Amino acid sequence: MALKSFIEVHPDSHFPIQNLPYGVFKPEPASPARPGVAIGDYVLDLSVVASAGLFDGPVLKNNSDSFLQPDLNKFLALGRPAWKEARAMLQKLLSATEPALRDNAALRQKALVPLSKVEMLVPISIGDYTDFFSSMHHAKNCGTIFRGPENPIPANWFHLPIAYHGRASSIVISGTDIVRPRGQGHPAGNSPPYFGPSLKLDFELEMAAVVGPGNELGKPVDVNEAADHIFGLVLMNDWSARDIQAWEYVPLGPFLGKSFGTTVSPWIVTLDALEPFACDAPKQNPPPLPYLAEKISKNYDISLEVQIKPAGQENSSVVTRSNFNHLYWTLTQQLAHHTINGCNLRPGDLLGTGTISGPEPESYGCLLELTWNGQKPLSLNGTTRKFLEDGDEVIFSGYSKGNGYNVGFGTCSGKIIPPP
Amino acid sequence: MALKSFIEVHPDSHFPIQNLPYGVFKPEPASPARPGVAIGDYVLDLSVVASAGLFDGPVLKNNSDSFLQPDLNKFLALGRPAWKEARAMLQKLLSATEPALRDNAALRQKALVPLSKVEMLVPISIGDYTDFFSSMHHAKNCGTIFRGPENPIPANWFHLPIAYHGRASSIVISGTDIVRPRGQGHPAGNSPPYFGPSLKLDFELEMAAVVGPGNELGKPVDVNEAADHIFGLVLMNDWSARDIQAWEYVPLGPFLGKSFGTTVSPWIVTLDALEPFACDAPKQNPPPLPYLAEKISKNYDISLEVQIKPAGQENSSVVTRSNFNHLYWTLTQQLAHHTINGCNLRPGDLLGTGTISGPEPESYGCLLELTWNGQKPLSLNGTTRKFLEDGDEVIFSGYSKGNGYNVGFGTCSGKIIPPP
Ligand SMILES: [Ca+2]
Ligand SMILES: [Ca+2]
Numbered sequence: 001m002a003l004k005s006f007i008e009v010h011p012d013s014h015f016p017i018q019n020l021p022y023g024v025f026k027p028e029p030a031s032p033a034r035p036g037v038a039i040g041d042y043v044l045d046l047s048v049v050a051s052a053g054l055f056d057g058p059v060l061k062n063n064s065d066s067f068l069q070p071d072l073n074k075f076l077a078l079g080r081p082a083w084k085e086a087r088a089m090l091q092k093l094l095s096a097t098e099p100a101l102r103d104n105a106a107l108r109q110k111a112l113v114p115l116s117k118v119e120m121l122v123p124i125s126i127g128d129y130t131d132f133f134s135s136m137h138h139a140k141n142c143g144t145i146f147r148g149p150e151n152p153i154p155a156n157w158f159h160l161p162i163a164y165h166g167r168a169s170s171i172v173i174s175g176t177d178i179v180r181p182r183g184q185g186h187p188a189g190n191s192p193p194y195f196g197p198s199l200k201l202d203f204e205l206e207m208a209a210v211v212g213p214g215n216e217l218g219k220p221v222d223v224n225e226a227a228d229h230i231f232g233l234v235l236m237n238d239w240s241a242r243d244i245q246a247w248e249y250v251p252l253g254p255f256l257g258k259s260f261g262t263t264v265s266p267w268i269v270t271l272d273a274l275e276p277f278a279c280d281a282p283k284q285n286p287p288p289l290p291y292l293a294e295k296i297s298k299n300y301d302i303s304l305e306v307q308i309k310p311a312g313q314e315n316s317s318v319v320t321r322s323n324f325n326h327l328y329w330t331l332t333q334q335l336a337h338h339t340i341n342g343c344n345l346r347p348g349d350l351l352g353t354g355t356i357s358g359p360e361p362e363s364y365g366c367l368l369e370l371t372w373n374g375q376k377p378l379s380l381n382g383t384t385r386k387f388l389e390d391g392d393e394v395i396f397s398g399y400s401k402g403n404g405y406n407v408g409f410g411t412c413s414g415k416i417i418p419p420p
Numbered sequence: 421m422a423l424k425s426f427i428e429v430h431p432d433s434h435f436p437i438q439n440l441p442y443g444v445f446k447p448e449p450a451s452p453a454r455p456g457v458a459i460g461d462y463v464l465d466l467s468v469v470a471s472a473g474l475f476d477g478p479v480l481k482n483n484s485d486s487f488l489q490p491d492l493n494k495f496l497a498l499g500r501p502a503w504k505e506a507r508a509m510l511q512k513l514l515s516a517t518e519p520a521l522r523d524n525a526a527l528r529q530k531a532l533v534p535l536s537k538v539e540m541l542v543p544i545s546i547g548d549y550t551d552f553f554s555s556m557h558h559a560k561n562c563g564t565i566f567r568g569p570e571n572p573i574p575a576n577w578f579h580l581p582i583a584y585h586g587r588a589s590s591i592v593i594s595g596t597d598i599v600r601p602r603g604q605g606h607p608a609g610n611s612p613p614y615f616g617p618s619l620k621l622d623f624e625l626e627m628a629a630v631v632g633p634g635n636e637l638g639k640p641v642d643v644n645e646a647a648d649h650i651f652g653l654v655l656m657n658d659w660s661a662r663d664i665q666a667w668e669y670v671p672l673g674p675f676l677g678k679s680f681g682t683t684v685s686p687w688i689v690t691l692d693a694l695e696p697f698a699c700d701a702p703k704q705n706p707p708p709l710p711y712l713a714e715k716i717s718k719n720y721d722i723s724l725e726v727q728i729k730p731a732g733q734e735n736s737s738v739v740t741r742s743n744f745n746h747l748y749w750t751l752t753q754q755l756a757h758h759t760i761n762g763c764n765l766r767p768g769d770l771l772g773t774g775t776i777s778g779p780e781p782e783s784y785g786c787l788l789e790l791t792w793n794g795q796k797p798l799s800l801n802g803t804t805r806k807f808l809e810d811g812d813e814v815i816f817s818g819y820s821k822g823n824g825y826n827v828g829f830g831t832c833s834g835k836i837i838p839p840p
């Protein structure tokens with residue numbers, strides 16, 4: 001019989017007892033932030049659970065202050081033994097057959113807060129944010145658009161998971177408005193650059209790994225041990241201003257075209273919850289160098305969808321459907337590569353996958369690809385889009401389909417507002 | 421008469437009463453870290469000064485816990501009024517004519533710690549680190565080496581201060597050994613990449629601005645107000661593995677070629693201390709776009725020098741002499757550009773200038789330029805170098821020469837050790 005909670009969870013919910021994703025929230029605007037897990041339409045307040053002495057396993061009983069923090073970093077640093085212990089305890093505590101919380105009305109009242117009432121926050125303190133470029137379809141499409149169909153994918157791409165450092169300060173939680181960036185663009189030819197609000201504002205459909213225990217400077221992580229350094233995944237929108245990016249990125253890479261805002265979903269779904277949806281990663285040819293060759297090369301079957309809701313419209317329109325399993329480089333290869341030079345990761349670091357495009361045009365992960373750089377406008381419920389317009393709300397969602405339940409990420413959304 | 425301290429300061433010292441640079445130190449290995457200013461051969465412990473109630477000006481009397489912190493971030497966030505107040509108070513406290521500290525043996529004993537006895541730490545908590553590319557000579561040399569002498573400087577370079585996001589986690593304090601990074605390189609032609617310790621390890625002579633008050637996401641900083649967001653400068657060595665960098669950097673910029681370590685000097689020299697050494701920045705042609713056009717365009721006359729001390733040699737050899745005033749883009753233009761898209765800066769952010777090369781070959785800021793990518797080895801006291809070898813210690817120093825005193829940065833050094 002499937003695991004079931006005493007809390008009623010709709011079969012379509014992203015947050016059944018099989019999931020238990022972690023976030024940080026405020027029950028009231030003036031309350032301190034604290035960690036929680038989502039269950040059905042509720043958040044279970046982990047500061048209440050910890051204060052009630054319910055984290056009584058061998059690792060967490062000495063570390064229950066991990067849940068009396070305004071972010072998850074301390075819990076992340078404890079590593080997989082602590083995560084497994086917390087998951088087992090919380091699944092038991094929330095199960096239909098366990099009376100400890102189910103039959104304690106006072107504790108339930110304090111510990112379970114309706115999701116509709118809470119404010120969600122960025123759940124981690126992010127020391128460094130890195131963005132990879134791991135979808136071959138995305139690399140190929142961008143290369144074709146900018147450099148033509150001959151050799152669209154750079155020679156290094158098949159040998160290493162390419163990445164750049166992103167901006168940590170401007171990572172915001174789902175629901176935060178995004179101010180259209182201003183900056184320089186450059187028309188074709190020899191004209192001087194222009195300045196103004198971006199004319200090619202785009203989303204990028206990504207997911208991001210949240211780093212658990214880090215590594216010491218100078219000590220790389222073995223690719224076969226890299227999974228122990230990954231706590232879970234979030235949805236991520238790497239908003240991108242294509243005109244700013246195109247003019248600035250030679251030779252040092254994207255900078256202001258990306259740094260004006262990056263949106264993450266509030267809920268971190270753990271690798272443990274995603275394990276039933278693990279699948280083989282694509283075969284890599286050429287074979288990777290030994291430091292990237294892993295014994296088990298895993299992807300996850302996570303359905304992803306992007307909707308756009310223009311200002312004043314009642315309904316949003318689906319603009320793409322993709323899947324995490326389209327990625328060529330795995331999360332563990334990304335992490336091992338990141339540290340092979342000795343670079344140190346820290347708990348709470350964020351590793352974006354890069355835009356997750358699939359092979360079909362309906363599965364491309366950004367408007368640059370979907371509209372082929374504005375040449376083929378998308379039709380959106382009576383209107384059209386080449387790039388994002390002011391008032392557009394972009395809504396990502398993602399979930400894995402189990403037998404009678406979903407393990408989902410909820411949504412990751414943001415609305416474009418004009419610059420002041 | 422020149423300002424003089426009751427503490428004897430040698431005329432060659434970098435740390436006379438005219439300087440008073442800020443750092444963070446531990447007086448004993450087990451003591452908590454705390455802020456200090458350098459004066460002659462001593463550190464003045466600001467936690468002792470604060471606890472003695474000596475920060476009694478209008479801003480700091482309510483914020484004296486700024487000096488009871490393990491980093492300078494709280495003090496940085498207070499802004500220039502607090503910085504000016506602290507500087508005036510400390511110059512008075514340390515002056516030859518002021519008895520408060522001079523004649524209080526017990527307080528002197530607690531507050532003044534010999535520099536030779538303390539451990540210096542990275543003085544700020546760095547949320548984000550950005551590296552610019554602001555020396556035209558460096559841009560021209562790199563472009564010529566990699567793309568040839570026709571149009572060596574990319575078209576965008578004269579229109580915007582190009583930059584990329586760097587890695588914050590691997591920023592270390594002067595004196596920390598640097599592990600030679602391993603990674604992929606690529607021989608010429610169509611051969612597959614190789615893997616191993618970097619064969620082209622280099623330094624980059626840079627300085628970096630330390631951000632004071634930040635700005636809100638979505639609210640750019642005006643270029644004419646940007647100076648109020650800069651606390652001061654440090655020396656910075658942006659260690660670079662040229663073979664790793666060359667293979668990985670297309671199309672997203674430098675990543676593992678830079679992220680294995682970046683060394684900063686322990687002392688932050690304030691812009692207030694550097695003001696007497698301000699000079700005109702170079703005339704910019706083409707004129708910058710209005711958001712980068714500033715009323716006063718300032719550089720600083722700071723002499724910079726790099727020495728290399730090979731393993732087993734008694735003496736180090738000077739390999740280059742440059743000056744901060746060779747920069748084309750000013751610090752304030754860099755900061756204004758960084759925020760023009762709405763990107764938020766936070767107190768303690770670090771903005772590297774990029775390699776500071778001057779026009780003459782003896783003033784180039786890295787071995788890539790000095791040896792022309794290994795084609796012209798440098799001679800070093802009986803041995804030669806194309807790139808850095810294991811055991812090489814690289815020592816930066818920098819100072820501005822006043823009338824009878826120096827305002828200096830001390831040194832910024834690191835030794836290369838082989839990978840484990
Ligand atoms: Ca991206
Ligand atoms: Ca640099």
Ligand SMILES: [Mg+2]
Nearest residue numbers: 238258261262
């Ligand atoms: Mg972004």
Ligand SMILES: [Mg+2]
Nearest residue numbers: 658678681682
């Ligand atoms: Mg570096």
Ligand code: NI
Nearest residue numbers: 010011012013
């Ligand atoms: Ni239903």
